[in-house]
Amino acid sequence: MIPQASIIVKNLTKYYPINAGVLFSKVVGQVKAVDNISFSIPKGGTFGLVGESGSGKSTTANMILGLETPTSGEIRFDGEDVHQLKGKDLYKFRRNVQAVFQDPFRSLNPRKKVSQIISEPMIVQKIGTRAERMKRVTELMNLVGLSPERADQYPHEFSGGQRQRIAIARALSLNPQTIVLDEPVSALDVSIQAQILNLLIEIQNQLNLTYLIISHDLAVVEHVSSHVGVMYLGKLVEFAPQEQLYGHPSHPYTQALIASVPVADPEILRDPVLEGEIPSPLNPPPGCTFNPRCPKCEAVCTKLAPESREISPGHWVSCHLIDT
Amino acid sequence: MNVENNTIIDVKDLKTYFFTTRGIVKAVDGISFSIQKGDIVGLVGESGSGKSITSLSIMGLVPQPSGKTIAGEILFRNEDLLQKSSEEMRQIRGDRISMIMQDPMVALNQVLSVEYQIGEMFRHHKKKNGKSLREKCIDVLRQVKVPSPEARVKDYPFQFSGGMCQRTIIGMGIANKPELLIADEPTTALDVTIQAQILQLMKRVQKETEAAILLITHDLATVAQICNRVMVMYAGRIIEKAPVKTFYKNPSHPYSVGLINSVPVLGRKTDRLYAIKGQPPNLMNPPQGCRFAPRCDKVQEICLKSYPPEITLENDHKVSCWLYATDKE
Numbered sequence: 001m002i003p004q005a006s007i008i009v010k011n012l013t014k015y016y017p018i019n020a021g022v023l024f025s026k027v028v029g030q031v032k033a034v035d036n037i038s039f040s041i042p043k044g045g046t047f048g049l050v051g052e053s054g055s056g057k058s059t060t061a062n063m064i065l066g067l068e069t070p071t072s073g074e075i076r077f078d079g080e081d082v083h084q085l086k087g088k089d090l091y092k093f094r095r096n097v098q099a100v101f102q103d104p105f106r107s108l109n110p111r112k113k114v115s116q117i118i119s120e121p122m123i124v125q126k127i128g129t130r131a132e133r134m135k136r137v138t139e140l141m142n143l144v145g146l147s148p149e150r151a152d153q154y155p156h157e158f159s160g161g162q163r164q165r166i167a168i169a170r171a172l173s174l175n176p177q178t179i180v181l182d183e184p185v186s187a188l189d190v191s192i193q194a195q196i197l198n199l200l201i202e203i204q205n206q207l208n209l210t211y212l213i214i215s216h217d218l219a220v221v222e223h224v225s226s227h228v229g230v231m232y233l234g235k236l237v238e239f240a241p242q243e244q245l246y247g248h249p250s251h252p253y254t255q256a257l258i259a260s261v262p263v264a265d266p267e268i269l270r271d272p273v274l275e276g277e278i279p280s281p282l283n284p285p286p287g288c289t290f291n292p293r294c295p296k297c298e299a300v301c302t303k304l305a306p307e308s309r310e311i312s313p314g315h316w317v318s319c320h321l322i323d324t
Numbered sequence: 325m326n327v328e329n330n331t332i333i334d335v336k337d338l339k340t341y342f343f344t345t346r347g348i349v350k351a352v353d354g355i356s357f358s359i360q361k362g363d364i365v366g367l368v369g370e371s372g373s374g375k376s377i378t379s380l381s382i383m384g385l386v387p388q389p390s391g392k393t394i395a396g397e398i399l400f401r402n403e404d405l406l407q408k409s410s411e412e413m414r415q416i417r418g419d420r421i422s423m424i425m426q427d428p429m430v431a432l433n434q435v436l437s438v439e440y441q442i443g444e445m446f447r448h449h450k451k452k453n454g455k456s457l458r459e460k461c462i463d464v465l466r467q468v469k470v471p472s473p474e475a476r477v478k479d480y481p482f483q484f485s486g487g488m489c490q491r492t493i494i495g496m497g498i499a500n501k502p503e504l505l506i507a508d509e510p511t512t513a514l515d516v517t518i519q520a521q522i523l524q525l526m527k528r529v530q531k532e533t534e535a536a537i538l539l540i541t542h543d544l545a546t547v548a549q550i551c552n553r554v555m556v557m558y559a560g561r562i563i564e565k566a567p568v569k570t571f572y573k574n575p576s577h578p579y580s581v582g583l584i585n586s587v588p589v590l591g592r593k594t595d596r597l598y599a600i601k602g603q604p605p606n607l608m609n610p611p612q613g614c615r616f617a618p619r620c621d622k623v624q625e626i627c628l629k630s631y632p633p634e635i636t637l638e639n640d641h642k643v644s645c646w647l648y649a650t651d652k653e
Binding site: 222 | 370371485486487488515516517518519520521523524542543544545546547548549551568569572582583584586587588589590591593594596597598599600601603604
């Protein structure tokens with residue numbers, strides 16, 4: 001067992017085949033959704049993953065949840081490789097990793113009562129008697145700030161923020177060590193977002209949870225994360241502790257992302273820093289995949305894909321133009 | 325030119341209600357504002373605050389039969405839009421007033437070509453200027469900077485990226501050089517690098533076409549970046565109106581202050597975010613008095629009893645809050 005790191009991801013890769021021909025029987029190419037990424041999350045830490053849509057954030061999360069099988073590479077929880085687990089061990093492992101998804105209007109079954117939704121993971125895992133489960137539902141509802149009297153109501157009777165609280169309670173029902181949060185606040189209003197972010201941080205401190213949070217909102221990620229990774233077209237272009245990444249962004253893409261965030265101050269007007277759009281993963285550019293949009297692109301960038309290098313302790317960057 | 329002529333639209337005491345089997349939802353409940361030529365006005369609010377229903381009321385597109393604008397006036401160039409027949413409104417929509425919808429992937433029909441859909445704007449309003457329909461469509465795409473418009477005009481929306489779809493929709497919105505352009509969350513569905521591009525495009529388009537823009541959004545940063553005036557809506561009413569610089573320097577309504585403080589700001593990490601407690605009220609049965617009172621930190625007795633009047637602070641800065649009233653009855 002490794003005490004510091006709860007999750008270690010090594011050379012993780014996911015390729016999807018592109019099929020064509022009669023009955024789509026031939027594989028004509030591959031989409032490199034996640035391409036050789038490595039990172040680790042310390043116990044009790046929060047790893048924020050940012051990037052534009054199509055950069056592979058959700059695929060990475062799904063592999064960590066065990067919902068997708070990696071093409072290659074490994075994901076280790078407390079030293080155990082998740083995708084080598086089978087049968088009973090896999091079934092037990094699932095208790096440790098739970099998820100909260102983006103849209104609480106779609107992630108909750110509208111035909112089930114809140115108490116059924118929150119207790120369902122316990123039923124699946126055959127934990128406790130009915131009475132014990134109900135006691136746990138009450139506990140969890142209190143924990144996430146919902147009144148337990150509402151346990152017999154249905155999701156449509158709750159507002160968006162309250163539904164996200166239900167989803168969080170469900171994720172906590174099995175006492176997991178790790179929770180994957182896939183855009184947990186982007187479907188919520190700003191005044192409610194702050195409530196949910198505060199709740200997530202409180203619960204984490206109370207239960208010593210490890211979070212993997214995916215978000216396109218750099219300010220949200222800065223607020224909650226201890227470590228941050230930036231993905232572009234399936235690659236992890238930069239990975240560093242939070243203060244380091246926001247204080248000294250090194251990859252041109254990270255710099256551009258941070259500079260693109262609009263500021264709520266009419267005195268600071270921003271011009272777009274990046275031209276163009278994320279290229280199609282069906283046909284990525286040669287060399288560094290960011291080169292067509294990079295303001296600092298040089299000849300080497302269009303030929304050779306950069307290796308990930310550690311430029312200061314814990315700060316990894318994939319870019320040719322940075323001196324170590 | 326006198327002041328009167330610069331007013332594009334003047335909304336007076338507009339009320340749009342929804343009559344449902346469970347009761348009357350007062351989605352927009354007595355709002356007044358005006359937009360001048362050259363303005364980019366931001367209408368900010370959370371979901372359910374009535375900002376989208378305000379724009380649909382102006383467009384005459386309130387969902388029927390449950391929704392109805394029951395009172396007020398919408399004076400567009402001194403003509404009341406609420407008195408127009410549906411045929412007259414059809415001539416105005418897409419020509420003198422047009423609208424940009426939120427989700428570019430949904431707003432375009434996936435099985436019709438981009439050319440056909442942009443062309444609809446010209447076909448319906450029968451504008452002729454000697455150019456063929458295709459040339460006009462290419463001009464539109466060029467204006468909104470879709471790359472290689474000559475080739476892409478024949479494409480279908482699914483062949484476009486999200487950013488290009490949104491550019492196309494903005495192009496359709498400005499095709500007939502409208503006097504008023506309503507943009508409902510135009511950048512919400514887009515990635516941040518694309519967002520910045522689209523905002524820049526809207527600023528440029530505004531300069532070129534001189535259209536007034538009503539920008540509806542929940543994002544205060546977007547407003548700060550492109551608007552010159554801002555209005556904050558809460559539970560069906562406008563609670564604060566101000567020039568944009570005044571507003572960000574001196575937000576006055578407790579809700580506006582809460583809204584600004586509850587957004588995490590890049591580079592300013594705090595241990596705990598300020599959060600406005602509670603939730604927006606049910607509009608079927610809004611609280612008596614100020615609608616924000618149950619959530620307000622600075623609530624006074626009078627706030628629970630009667631709705632505050634609109635108080636002018638300075639420079640066109642108006643706020644509906646008892647905190648600023650000198651004469652409390």
